[in-house]
Amino acid sequence: MTTSTTGYKVIGTRPLRHDGVDKVTGRALYGADVQMAGLLHGRILRSPIPHGLLRSLDASKALELPGVEAVVTCADLTDPGDRIAELGEGAVNLKHLSSNCLARGKVHYKGQAVAAVAAVSAHLAEEALKLIAVEYEGLPHVTDVRAAMQDGAPLLHDDLVTESLGKPTGKRSNIAKHIQFKKGDVAQGFQQAAVVIEREFHTATVHQGYIEPHNATALWNADGTVTIWCSTQGAFTVRAQVAELLGIPLSRIKVVPMEIGGGFGGKIRVYLEPVAAALSKKTGKPVKITMNRADVFEATGPTPGSYIKVKMGADKDGKLVAARATLAYEAGAFPGSPLGPGAMCIFACYDIPNVHIDGYDVVVNKPATSAYRAPGATNAAFASETVVDELCEHLKIDPLDFRIQNGAREGTRRADGPVFPRIGMVETAQTAKQHAHYTAPLGPNPKAQISNPKFEKAGDGANLGFEISGLRVPRRGRGVASGFWFNCGLKSSASASVNADGTVSLVEGSTDIGGSRTSIAMQLAESLGIRADDVRPAVGDTDTVGYTDVTGGSRVTFATGWAAYEAGQDIKRQMIARAALLWGVQPEAVAYEDGTLRCLSDDKKRLTFKELSEKLHATGGTIVGRASVDPPGVGGGFATHVVDVEVDPETGKVTVLRYTAVQDVGKAIHPSYVEGQMQGGVVQGIGWALNEEYIYNEQGVMTNASFLDYRMPTALDLPMIDTVLVEVANPGHPYGVRGVGEVPIVPPPAALANAIYQALGVRMDELPMSPGRVMAKLLAKQ
Amino acid sequence: MPKKIHVQAVINGQPMDFLCEPRQSLLEVLRDELRLTGSKEGCNNGNCGACNVLLDGRLVNSCLVFGAEVQGKAVTTIEGIATAQGLHPLQQKFLEHAALQCGICTPGFIVAAKALLEKNPKPSEEQVRHWLAGNLCRCTGYDKIIRAVLDAARLGS
Incomplete structure (x- = not known):
């Protein structure tokens, strides 16, 4: 296969996303927007303690409340035994998965689901939860x-x-x-x-922080079939997990992936889906369960x-x-x-x-x-990239030169075995080094000028920190760090039908979490030589599209895009055969170039894709292309980031002044959405680095389970995030695509730690680098 | 079950009647009673802005307003921003700048940005960032959202 990053008509352009209007007008339907006649509302009773035995549970009082229709516990799921199953997101221990949906005999964390109620309103269901009597025998806990x-x-x-x-x-x-x-x-x-x-590091538990809480609506129909509408990164893995947990065949379950309000890896495992189904089975009515924000923090995610x-x-x-x-x-x-x-x-x-x-x-x-x-x-990377920075300091080597010298290249073998194919690690470091950001002076301090009129007199040396009349001015520093993520391939399916007006309706299996419908549709359009707008993409449910793995591992644009490309090849072959039929020639005598079919033996015989589409119904019916792929050739992703910070030595608060993310993206199908992935990843990394953490009290209870107290970055906390897209084509993909979504979160904590070091002369070894921790380091140094 | 209250309000320009329990928030009423599900619930406690609506022209978190409080008032939700003539410039600019990824926060951002531009038609970047600090987005890092709002302001929306 030959791949290149140039010579495309659709790839590399920035069409408006196909689902865009629905999303800016509030019409797009997300999981929690599912409404239907007779819908019951479910709520979950959660453990108030972090560790203990479940001695007894009495729901009789809750069931007496008018409007309450059912209560379920683990007894309403099948007992899976101690069994490992492959459910589309790696091997899962079913006992653990089941206990995480509804605890079986023991609770292992505060917030673990213990029982669930279905009632005619959500408020009533919440009232009913308070009437369920649970006896726990508390056990000592450990959270570190x-x-x-x-x-x-x-x-x-x-x-x-x-x-x-x-x-x-x-x-x-x-x-x-x-x-x-x-x-x-x-x-x-x-x-x-x-x-x-040699250094030691600690990082706090953090949450994915998607804005949409988990939700699921289930209808257990009278014929024993189950339909589930939910927000998930993978409809097929939900189907597999629910089938195991409820002990029913896959074929009885249809999972309809609604629009999803963020996931970042946290919406793959099921939490509510089997519980809603069990409640629906008991009541014979559709049941919707949504989590509140505290539930999301205390019972889903987080990352370790x-x-x-x-x-x-x-x-x-x-x-x-x-x-x-x-x-x-x-x-x-x-x-x-x-x-x-x-x-x-x-x-x-x-x-x-x-x-x-x-x-x-x-x-x-x-x-x-x-x-x-x-x-x-x-x-x-927080650990290794901080140590690399310290090595560079001792060796007096520019940290980007160090990365250019030591960076992994084609042929480098990773410690865990694989040998890298063509990759762009070194290119990201070289590009960062040439970027204007890296050589720009750290600059005077505009904020200090406002708060401290004496600052201006201090001149340009001020950025390194000094005292004026006893006032200590903020100090600036610049840091760099790199990161790697494998990216995944995995299985994807797509089918595409040619419409009589020359457009193509595409059904693909990947939940669209950030514009991927469009990046997939663009690859189909490129392969057919038609416009991106002439492809109408839709995400299928488990009954309407072939098996497709989760939206994760930065795989969707790579693998589902590949399926769309192959579906395009399938359409092309059939279009060629149809044109050959029309022209009375052999298919070998028909060429397909730039969306036009041409008869090689008669130059006057030409049909555009649209012209031939119009003739399909009269010449044997429509054409449907299809593909199911499990592509090898995944291209690893590398990134190198540069950040400038300003640290207030009075408070320890770190402000990000400028951020530049350089990444090898293989080939950017839709550059705006590639930039968006990079910017979003960087900002999640900044939050992880500077503010976010699960704060536990001595009782093993998270004390900051709200957005206000967990404090993810807001618009006011950030500058613009500059992106530089380095395109080292992945030789393993028809259009050179590498996954782009994940690696941008990897470098920020280390880049920020290295910038803080340059600003203050203290090495941070714990995340988050919140004001208190920065002050502690600073005070220890003094 | 608590007795329901009869409320009359103008929702997206249209006079409407609805019944709600005293404890139901405006967000619940919009979503569950009026089926205007464009306003989203991200936190239900005023932290995220996904449920932003305009109440007599003022930006509010609809999760922090009771449904019964809107008696006699005018509510504008995300469903009331576009017209038969087409998208509002903010909506158009959000699309052009790729200012949304998952889209769950988008309705709140657009309603909040509309309120900003009505108050301050030519905001600086800092003013946009300050005004939108009550709206959380976890996908975009805000960069493209800020650019979309500034660009819409340049259009003189």
């Missing part, structure tokens, strides 16, 4: 990863035995799994090092808090010679943190001959963690 690893820590699961390097150790503990990746000989490698830096130790060494010429890491990730209540990807990504930006990585997946009394945009990689 390192504490949970200690001998003598409260054990979350009686039957959890640590698996080490694929084998059970026989030891009961909260450590579910120990993994290891090795390359070369690190002991020998460190002996060659002129500089060795972590402890990471990193040691890296470079020789006197600045060549990385060895790297060692230990990662311990909080899985939450049930095993399954994104430890593996974190461990695989931690040194993936670099070509290092000797690497040794150990990782530990650890259960704690927090919600079961979910994927979050490049899951595991952001924690890891």
Whole structure:
């Protein structure tokens, strides 16, 4: 396959998204917008304690309340036993999945679902929850990863035995799994090092923070079929999970993916869908359950808090010679943190001959963690990219030169095995180095000029921080960091029917979470030589489109786009055959170029796509192209970011002044949406770096489970986010596409930590780098 | 069940009657009683702005207003922003600038931005950022939203 980044007519343009008008006028229907006659409203009763045995549950008083129609508990789901199933998002332990939907005998975190009520109104359902009597026997809890690893820590699961390097150790503990990746000989490698830096890092639990809470509406029909309308990243995995949890065949379930209000990895596992279905079965009516915001924080997501130790060494010429890491990730209540990807990504930006990585997946009394945009990689990069910055400081090497020198290239082998094909890591560092941002002076301080009239007299040296009349002025710093994410391929399906007016109706299986209908439609349009607007894309439900994996892993534009491309090839072949029929020639005598069919033996015989479309009904019927793909050739994504900050040494508050994200995007199908992915990822990374965290009290209860207290970035907290799209075509895709959605969240925390170091001279080793933590470091230094 | 209250209000220019429980918020009334589901619930406590509507021209979080409070008042929701003549310039600019990804916060942003431009037709970037600080977006990083609003202001919407 040959791929290039130029010579396209549709790809690389910026058409308006096909679903845009519905979304700016409020007409688009999201999961919570589902309305139907006789709809009941469901609400979930949640555990008030972080760890305990469920002794008894009495719902009789709730059921006596007029308007309350049903209560369900785990007894209304099938008992899945201790079974692992492949449900389209990796292997899942069904016992854990089921307990996370409705607790079975034990609660493992505050907020875990215990029972659910269906009533004629949501308010009534909430009243009914208060009438359910539950008796808990509280157990000691543990919410910190390192504490949970200690001998003598409260054990979350009686039957959890640590698996080490694929084998059970026989030891009961909260450590579910120990993994290891090795390359070369690190002991020998460190002996060659002129500089060795070893540091420890902690990162807090953070949430994906999608604005739309989880929701599900289910109708268990009289014929035993179940329809579920919900907000999900993957209709087919919902179908598979619900089938297992309810013990009914896949074929009895139809999942209709409604528009989704953000997911970022957090809307793959089911929470409400099987519960709504169980309530519908009991009542014979459709049941809608929506979560409130506190439920979303306390019972969904989040992504792990972590402890990471990193040691890296470079020789006197600045060549990385060895790297060692230990990662311990909080899985939450049930095993399954994104430890593996974190461990695989931690040194993936670099070509290092000797690497040794150990990782530990650890259960704690927090919600079961979910994927979050490049899951595991952001924690890891915060640690490794901060150590790299310190190495550069000791070696007196420009951090971008260091990345250009040591960056992974085609042929570099990752510690976990794979050898990189053509990638753009080095190009991102080179582009960042040439960018005007990197060489711009940090500049005078406009805000200080307003608040402190004396500042202006201080001149340009002010940006490095000094005192005027006892007032300490804000200090500025610049930091850089890089990041890697694998990106995924996986399975996608699409079908496309040619309409008589020369347009094409496309049905594809990927939930559109950020404009992907359009990026997929554009690839079909490009392959057919028609306009993006002449393709009408729709996302199918599980009965109307072939199996398609989740919207995740930055795979949709790559893999579902590929399915659309293949469906286009299928249409082309059929259009050629039809033209051949019309012209009385063999198909080999027909060429299809730029949306026009041409007879090779008679130059006068030409039909545009539209002209031939008009003739289809009279010549044998319409043409439907279809494709189902599971493409190899995934192209990894690399990014290098530059950030300027200003830190107030009186308060420790960090303000982001300027941000530039450089990323190898392969080929940007719709550049605006690629930029949007980069900007959104960066800002989530900034929030993770500077404000966001789950704050727990001694009772194991999250004390900031609201948007106000969790405090994600607002428009006022940020500058514009500049993006630079480097296009190193992925040789594994017909249009050179690499996934773009995830890697932009990876560099920001480390880039910010490195900028804060330049501003204040203190190395941050804990996320978030909130004002209190920055002040603590600053005071410790003084 | 609590006795329902009879409320008369002008919703998107049209006089309407509805019944609501005293405890029902305006957001619930709009979504569940009037089926105007364009106003979204992100937090139900005034933190996110996804439910923004105009109440007698003033920007409010409809989750923090009781349905019964709008008696005799005029409510403009996202469904009332476009006209038969087409999209409002803000809606058009949101599309052109790709200022939405998942789109769940978009109705709130457009209603809030409309309120801003009615008050201050030529806002600076800082003023737009300040005004929209009550609207959370988790997808875009705000960059393209701010540009869309500034561009709509340039059009003189």
